[in-house]
Every structure is written in structure tokens, then in C-alpha cells.
Amino acid sequence: MKRLEGKVALIPGTARGQGRAAALRFAAEGALVVGGDLRHEEALETQRLIAREGGTALTPGPLDVTDEDSVRAWVEEAADAFGGVDIVYADAGAVRFGGIGDRPYDDFSFTPRAELDSVRLTVRAAWRHLVAGRGCVLTVGSTAGLTGSLTDRRTARSAAKGAVIALTRQLAAEGAPYGVRANCVSPGPIDTEGSRTGLPADGHPMRGIARHIPLGRVGAPDVVSAAVFLASDEASCITGAHLVVDGGWSAVLPGATP
Numbered sequence: 001m002k003r004l005e006g007k008v009a010l011i012p013g014t015a016r017g018q019g020r021a022a023a024l025r026f027a028a029e030g031a032l033v034v035g036g037d038l039r040h041e042e043a044l045e046t047q048r049l050i051a052r053e054g055g056t057a058l059t060p061g062p063l064d065v066t067d068e069d070s071v072r073a074w075v076e077e078a079a080d081a082f083g084g085v086d087i088v089y090a091d092a093g094a095v096r097f098g099g100i101g102d103r104p105y106d107d108f109s110f111t112p113r114a115e116l117d118s119v120r121l122t123v124r125a126a127w128r129h130l131v132a133g134r135g136c137v138l139t140v141g142s143t144a145g146l147t148g149s150l151t152d153r154r155t156a157r158s159a160a161k162g163a164v165i166a167l168t169r170q171l172a173a174e175g176a177p178y179g180v181r182a183n184c185v186s187p188g189p190i191d192t193e194g195s196r197t198g199l200p201a202d203g204h205p206m207r208g209i210a211r212h213i214p215l216g217r218v219g220a221p222d223v224v225s226a227a228v229f230l231a232s233d234e235a236s237c238i239t240g241a242h243l244v245v246d247g248g249w250s251a252v253l254p255g256a257t258p
């Protein structure tokens with residue numbers, strides 16, 4: 001028996017990065033995956049990759065997780081096609097970096113809209129289905145939601161991701177009477193298309209960050225392993241949890257080993 005057999009999993013952000021990795025992995029675990037992305041063609045390619053492995057996926061769209069009508073239509077098409085919603089894995093996000101004095105307000109507000117409002121809109125649209133099926137929510141936080149950073153100017157990102165972590169706990173509270181679970185996975189630096197232009201780029205302050213991570217490496221999209229566990233029945237008594245997947249980066253103070 002696969003770990004997510006027959007579960008309907010909604011995953012926004014499946015064009016690339018962790019969203020594509022999650023879609024492939026969830027499908028391999030038996031989930032019926034509903035993908036979506038602003039980059040519709042690339043999300044359809046993810047669907048084709050799943051089909052090639054014998055999995056089941058649907059990709060209505062294009063999906064814009066910052067647009068309430070777009071999200072609602074996407075959720076309803078998924079629920080109609082598969083008869084409900086068991087899992088919402090609110091992965092899609094986009095960020096503009098900058099310090100507190102660097103950016104005009106409109107620019108600052110882009111990141112919370114893409115990374116926080118998007119979670120609220122997606123979960124809100126799916127809520128009645130989650131309640132009907134005693135489903136679960138997975139959110140994606142970040143170590144940026146836990147710590148400040150001397151090297152990375154990420155004011156909006158830190159504010160948005162800290163709020164995602166808090167929002168998840170509130171969703172756990174509101175979902176508990178209906179058997180709906182909500183948990184958050186917070187990655188540290190992860191090598192994806194989105195981060196590749198930043199982390200390893202010449203001259204970027206985060207270049208070489210792996211040297212400062214206790215386990216010595218930047219993560220790969222396999223952070224979805226944590227999500228698979230939290231979405232599965234093995235985690236049926238876990239809600240309101242916050243699981244950090246960062247090689248110990250946010251837990252261990254920097255310093256030379258003796």
C-alpha cells in the first residue's frame with residue numbers, strides 16, 4: 001500500500017522546483033495530484049512526467065494563487081474531477097528581496113501577497129472540501145520566518161514566512177474540531193530553479209552558504225519527504241507542527257569545529 005494511495009492532493013506551483021518535486025513524489029505515493037501554476041506549460045510538463053510514471057494528475061489553469069477567482073475555479077475543477085480534496089500543499093510562492101529601506105511599499109507587498117495571501121486563498125477555497133473529507137493542509141514556511149539574516153536582505157520574506165508559520169497553527173486550531181490537520185515544513189536554503197539565480201551566483205552574499213550549514217549542504221527538492229510523512233496517515237495525530245528541514249542551519253550557532 002502506497003503512503004498516499006487514493007488521496008486527492010492539490011499542489012499549486014508544480015511548474016518547477018519543490019512543487020514539481022512534490023507533484024512527482026506525491027503521485028508516486030499513490031496520490032491523485034492536481035497541479036497548477038502561472039507557468040502553465042511547464043506545469044503541464046509535470047503532468048506528463050507523472051503520467052509517464054503511471055501516476056494520475058490533472059492541471060487546470062493557468063493558476064494564479066494571488067487571484068481569488070482563479071484559485072476558486074482551480075479548486076472546484078479539482079474537487080469535481082476527483083470527488084473531493086484530501087490534501088492542500090500550499091507550495092507556490094515568489095519573493096522580491098530587499099532591506100527595510102530599499103523598496104517602495106508596492107514592491108514590499110508583492111512577497112506577502114505571493115507567499116502568505118496565496119496560502120490563505122488556497123486553503124479558504126478548499127476548506128469545505130477538507131472539512132468534508134477530514135483532510136490536511138501543508139504549508140511551506142522558511143528559516144526566514146524564524147531568524148533574521150546578516151547576509152540576505154529579506155524583510156518581506158521574513159515577515160511573510162513568519163506569518164505562514166503562525167497561520168498554520170491557527171489553521172490547526174480551526175480545523176481540529178473537524179478532524180482537519182495543518183502542519184508547516186520550513187526549508188532552509190534549497191537548490192531549485194527559483195533560488196539558483198541567487199544562492200550560487202557570483203558575488204551573491206549567500207554563495208558558499210553550505211559551509212555554514214552543520215550538515216554541510218544546501219537541500220534538494222527532496223524536502224517533500226517531510227511533506228509526504230505529514231500528509232500521510234502515519235501523521236494522523238500530528239497537527240500544528242512546524243518541521244524545519246535545513247541541515248541544522250537555524251538550530252546550531254555558527255563557529256569552527258574543534
Ligand SMILES: NC(=O)c1ccc[n+]([C@@H]2O[C@H](COP(=O)([O-])OP(=O)(O)OC[C@H]3O[C@@H](n4cnc5c(N)ncnc54)[C@H](O)[C@@H]3O)[C@@H](O)[C@H]2O)c1
Nearest residue numbers: 013015016017018038064065092093142189190192194195
Ligand atoms: N528554494 C529555497 O531556498 C526555499 C527556501 C525556503 C522556502 N522556500 C519556499 O518553498 C516554496 C517553493 O519554492 P521553490 O524554491 O520551489 O521556488 P521556485 O521558484 O523554483 O518554484 C515556485 C513555483 O511557484 C510558482 N508561482 C509563483 N507565483 C505564483 C502564482 N502567483 N500563482 C501560481 N504559481 C506561482 C512559480 O511559477 C514556480 O513554478 C516557496 O513557498 C518558497 O518560498 C524555498
